[in-house]
Amino acid sequence: MSSLLEVRDLTVMYRGRGRRKDKVALEGVSVSLNEGETLGLVGESGSGKSTLGNTVLGLVRPERGRIGFDGNDIAGLTGAARRKLSTQIQAVFQDPYTSFNPHRTIEQSMGETLANSPPMSRRETRARVLAMLERVGLDSTALSKFPAQFSGGQRQRISIARALLPEPRLVVCDESVSALDLSVQAQILNLLLELQRERGVAYLFITHDLSVVRHMSTRIAVLEHGKLIEQGDAAGVTDEPSQPYTRRLISASLSADAELQRDRRSTRRAMTLLAADATGDRSKLADEVLRTLEHQAVTEVFAQLVPQSRALALPLSRGLAGVADVDGVTALRAAVLELAPRTAEAMTPAAMLTFVQEARARKCSALFSRGQSGMLYGLIRDLAVAIETGDRARALELVGSFDEPLEPSPHPNGARAGEHTIESQA
Amino acid sequence: MSAVIEGAAIKEQSRRAAERGAGFLPRLVRQPIVVACSLVLLVIVLACVFAQWVSPYEPLEQDLQNTAAGPSASHLLGTDQLGRDILSRMLHGGQVTLLGIVQAVAVCAVIGLFLGLTAGTLGGWVETVAMRLCDLLLAVPGLVMLLVILGIYGNNEAAAMITLGVIMAPTLARVVYSATIAVREELYVASARVAGLTSFQIMRRHILAGVTGPALTQISIVAAVACIAEAGIGFLGLGVAPPAPSWGNLVTDAQNVMPISAWMLVPTGGIIAVVTLSLTLLGNGIRDAYMGRSSGSSKAFSWRALAVKVSQAESPAGGGAAPQGQEPILSVKGMTVGLPRGSSEVTIVDDVSFHVAPGEAVAIVGESGCGKSVTISGVLRVLPMGAHVTAASISFKGTELTSLSEREMNAYRGTGIGFISQEPISSLNPAFTVGHQLEEAVRLHRGVGKGQARQIARELMARVRLPEPEAVAKKYPHELSGGMAQRIAIARALAGEPELLIADEPTTALDVSVQCEILDLLRDLREQTGMALILVTHDWGVVAEACDRALVMYAGQVVESADVQSIIAHPAHPYTRALLQSSSVGIAPRQLLPVIAGTVPAPGYWPHGCRFASRCELAEDACRTGPIPMVTLEESSAARCIRTDVDELVRT
Numbered sequence A: 001m002s003s004l005l006e007v008r009d010l011t012v013m014y015r016g017r018g019r020r021k022d023k024v025a026l027e028g029v030s031v032s033l034n035e036g037e038t039l040g041l042v043g044e045s046g047s048g049k050s051t052l053g054n055t056v057l058g059l060v061r062p063e064r065g066r067i068g069f070d071g072n073d074i075a076g077l078t079g080a081a082r083r084k085l086s087t088q089i090q091a092v093f094q095d096p097y098t099s100f101n102p103h104r105t106i107e108q109s110m111g112e113t114l115a116n117s118p119p120m121s122r123r124e125t126r127a128r129v130l131a132m133l134e135r136v137g138l139d140s141t142a143l144s145k146f147p148a149q150f151s152g153g154q155r156q157r158i159s160i161a162r163a164l165l166p167e168p169r170l171v172v173c174d175e176s177v178s179a180l181d182l183s184v185q186a187q188i189l190n191l192l193l194e195l196q197r198e199r200g201v202a203y204l205f206i207t208h209d210l211s212v213v214r215h216m217s218t219r220i221a222v223l224e225h226g227k228l229i230e231q232g233d234a235a236g237v238t239d240e241p242s243q244p245y246t247r248r249l250i251s252a253s254l255s256a257d258a259e260l261q262r263d264r265r266s267t268r269r270a271m272t273l274l275a276a277d278a279t280g281d282r283s284k285l286a287d288e289v290l291r292t293l294e295h296q297a298v299t300e301v302f303a304q305l306v307p308q309s310r311a312l313a314l315p316l317s318r319g320l321a322g323v324a325d326v327d328g329v330t331a332l333r334a335a336v337l338e339l340a341p342r343t344a345e346a347m348t349p350a351a352m353l354t355f356v357q358e359a360r361a362r363k364c365s366a367l368f369s370r371g372q373s374g375m376l377y378g379l380i381r382d383l384a385v386a387i388e389t390g391d392r393a394r395a396l397e398l399v400g401s402f403d404e405p406l407e408p409s410p411h412p413n414g415a416r417a418g419e420h421t422i423e424s425q426a
Numbered sequence B: 001m002s003a004v005i006e007g008a009a010i011k012e013q014s015r016r017a018a019e020r021g022a023g024f025l026p027r028l029v030r031q032p033i034v035v036a037c038s039l040v041l042l043v044i045v046l047a048c049v050f051a052q053w054v055s056p057y058e059p060l061e062q063d064l065q066n067t068a069a070g071p072s073a074s075h076l077l078g079t080d081q082l083g084r085d086i087l088s089r090m091l092h093g094g095q096v097t098l099l100g101i102v103q104a105v106a107v108c109a110v111i112g113l114f115l116g117l118t119a120g121t122l123g124g125w126v127e128t129v130a131m132r133l134c135d136l137l138l139a140v141p142g143l144v145m146l147l148v149i150l151g152i153y154g155n156n157e158a159a160a161m162i163t164l165g166v167i168m169a170p171t172l173a174r175v176v177y178s179a180t181i182a183v184r185e186e187l188y189v190a191s192a193r194v195a196g197l198t199s200f201q202i203m204r205r206h207i208l209a210g211v212t213g214p215a216l217t218q219i220s221i222v223a224a225v226a227c228i229a230e231a232g233i234g235f236l237g238l239g240v241a242p243p244a245p246s247w248g249n250l251v252t253d254a255q256n257v258m259p260i261s262a263w264m265l266v267p268t269g270g271i272i273a274v275v276t277l278s279l280t281l282l283g284n285g286i287r288d289a290y291m292g293r294s295s296g297s298s299k300a301f302s303w304r305a306l307a308v309k310v311s312q313a314e315s316p317a318g319g320g321a322a323p324q325g326q327e328p329i330l331s332v333k334g335m336t337v338g339l340p341r342g343s344s345e346v347t348i349v350d351d352v353s354f355h356v357a358p359g360e361a362v363a364i365v366g367e368s369g370c371g372k373s374v375t376i377s378g379v380l381r382v383l384p385m386g387a388h389v390t391a392a393s394i395s396f397k398g399t400e401l402t403s404l405s406e407r408e409m410n411a412y413r414g415t416g417i418g419f420i421s422q423e424p425i426s427s428l429n430p431a432f433t434v435g436h437q438l439e440e441a442v443r444l445h446r447g448v449g450k451g452q453a454r455q456i457a458r459e460l461m462a463r464v465r466l467p468e469p470e471a472v473a474k475k476y477p478h479e480l481s482g483g484m485a486q487r488i489a490i491a492r493a494l495a496g497e498p499e500l501l502i503a504d505e506p507t508t509a510l511d512v513s514v515q516c517e518i519l520d521l522l523r524d525l526r527e528q529t530g531m532a533l534i535l536v537t538h539d540w541g542v543v544a545e546a547c548d549r550a551l552v553m554y555a556g557q558v559v560e561s562a563d564v565q566s567i568i569a570h571p572a573h574p575y576t577r578a579l580l581q582s583s584s585v586g587i588a589p590r591q592l593l594p595v596i597a598g599t600v601p602a603p604g605y606w607p608h609g610c611r612f613a614s615r616c617e618l619a620e621d622a623c624r625t626g627p628i629p630m631v632t633l634e635e636s637s638a639a640r641c642i643r644t645d646v647d648e649l650v651r652t
């Protein structure tokens, strides 16, 4: 499959007016999109997502770079040549309330997109508009109505109908569902997916909502301050992001899992405390960060579609094979954070990572020196089992008990710890 | 910059006007004043234009028997000191005056529209040059220029009126310019460009429509000014030379006969007053029609006359889970909110009961249009005029809010109860720096002096973790990012040290990382101050992140209430369950999401039985027979559904 859209080294500047300085909105960005696929574009506000979309649409003139569409460079096209492309490249914008002229009927607004299609009679135009409206779930009464007479979701359906009317090959969806509430959002996303399957249209899907982009995209590109940071297939970017910025975006996105939220929050907090505290007892704070991270890793893994304990397999097998030294124990414990690589240890800023590693090493050597490393193996093996069997409560209980024996306890080799020791040696 | 803000405001209002349905023209002709003024002007213009035929005498014809006479059968409006018929002179004089007005308006309109539209549509250097030109013209003292021109060209009316048109053009140009750039930024203009329309087509179809209203308003003002100016010129003897009449000359004549008869001043002055007034009122009417107010209609008067009506219902209906443990800080029992629609009233929020314990965070969840915002507006009593709130009880810290007067209520807003809205930037006044607005709020709520207010304001900014508070304080709202603006809005809400903060979709407009920071901030503030929170949202992630308990609303009613953990894990109401499922979590990428078919029934169209029945998979006949009561499920949870038992089975 050849690339439908091939953006190379795109640089866009907004010229400052008066006292305002020039602003580089995009710098050397290259992305590509195949026919019939979806490229998700994510990034914080002001990262240049919309600018990229608008440049592809010809609304913004690039400073440098190439926008290949179907093999031709369309970056510098203006006037009639650019207008001709309107049958091929269309857009669905964010705000369903302002993307229609309030003074024009739906038929008039929709007919607009056929301006550059081969001329057709009024009747033909009307028939095509109507067919498209019916496809998105509206009927002929919509034709003569004004935008104000529709709800946000209906208007977004009409936007989509308008964009797809000239049968374009690429549709730029700039935050097309961000202004809609969740249930309507789901309806619109379904409509977009269905239309893509039916017509093989490609989407440049711009949004700041990671769960939406993950659901819709085949590929994802991440922008930060006008630069492309990361690009790859959707699952790769969201499950195993390579860049801290992407990870930050992912961990900031909310999930309806209250426990996961709480864990992410306590991790964020513990890290903030550790970062802010330059003088106090850092080792204690670092212990706290380690604890919250481990707990979060477990909730994160349960938030995935199919929770898996793969990361634990190798260090566990080494331990069970009898190579239990301090390093082995430490590696085993580090593996817990690898359970959900997209949000656990990989999330930790580099400066904090050393503290976390030190805390872990300290705790593990303490365990080792007390001869309790076998117990840790047992706990972590049980953890692996709990994850594989989907027993979330048990997993959380286990991850919370790693350091319990470290507390001064009258029975250092209490029943529970002893039991694990025996198991792990068995 | 001010032009931009003004433009944005116009745009916003015009959009809202259009939302209300009817077009510009229907709204215009619905105003009796507009119709009356147009008729008056039309009659005057026609009479003047056809003066040759309709006037009873020639303008210079003298009736020496009747000099300086009052109205009579032969001279309807009397005669002047030379016995000339005043009515005839007025009609003929009107030709001169009206021609003058037309000249001034035409010149002004051509220059103003051209400068404004080209500057607004083309942008770039054209914009800069055109706007500089306007500044330059505005700086010229108009009256002096007019007198100079009259000095050079003698009694040349046309020269004077054209000059007047030029002098007034920059103001019109500015109005047109700001309206144009406001429209230019509209998404529908971007859509039109994407659709492949040419600049000319875009200008004709989209931009002119947005510019017409403000431009017509300004033009009617220009005409009114031109009318007065023409009369002034005539009065000073600088216009057409007597004995040819013009309205200005007639006033001079009237002044001359004052010692003998004061009557002549009435018709001659009167016609100028009537024309000027009509033009001004017409201008107002056009503006109102454009902005969506139809001040002339009888409905509008009643709209203004009625404030929010609050009444206490008979007795608590017994609905709503009874608060256990602590005394709630806010307790709402059986609140119903009606808004005026046409001549009747439509219920938006129907018998809602809930409570908030001190320090508790309660989410109000539901699709848009379910009445979430109106519910909190009802509590705060910040509703459109004519709204009607009925409640058995709305009590805040033991005070019954329903029995408070509007003034007493004011003391609670901001002080006891803080409020932040979805669009932080539009909740701030664009004309003042944010620091100033924050200080104002502090002074208002804490009754402290200027210096202290300033200090408290800075402390508040530090508390909401604004970096460089000093620098931010000097900024205007439009210079802030969404996150910063929301922090300022929160700081302002905290100015009164509220014990309850109500936040309407505080993070919907923000992107994920900023949303996360704002929610963290709200949580920290709650922990520091023990403040309770009501948070309106449609995002379950926000609910899980920030709240302890959730109320789910559907079609004006609370349909489920439970603590957040359990509502997410075990939703009891089919609607709650459907809402939770429509998130993409747990669905394989690029597969269709489960959706709730259909839409929320609009207020006024609620069915008699369960309001969710048309979209509910479990609906059965019993659901449709009558209103569904709230069923208590566990000690703190309740759902408005008769099949909650079945749901348990279906869920798995």
Ligand SMILES: Nc1ncnc2c1ncn2[C@@H]1O[C@H](COP(=O)(O)OP(=O)(O)OP(=O)(O)O)[C@@H](O)[C@H]1O
Binding pocket: A014, A015, A023, A024, A025, A043, A044, A045, A046, A047, A048, A049, A050, A051, A052, A208, B511
């Ligand atoms: N017309 C303009 N003039 C000057 N600067 C602009 C203009 N439009 C955008 N910018 C700036 O360019 C940068 C990128 O903007 P863009 O709107 O493309 O970002 P975005 O990722 O789409 O943000 P959001 O999520 O808020 O829509 C921002 O810093 C913005 O301030």
Ligand code: SF4
Binding pocket: B573, B574, B575, B610, B611, B612, B613, B614, B616, B617, B618, B619, B620, B623, B628, B640, B641, B642, B643
């Ligand atoms: S009462 Fe009936 S229709 Fe209503 S939500 Fe329950 S099951 Fe569905």
Ligand SMILES: [Mg+2]
Binding pocket: A049, A050, A175
């Ligand atoms: Mg954007």
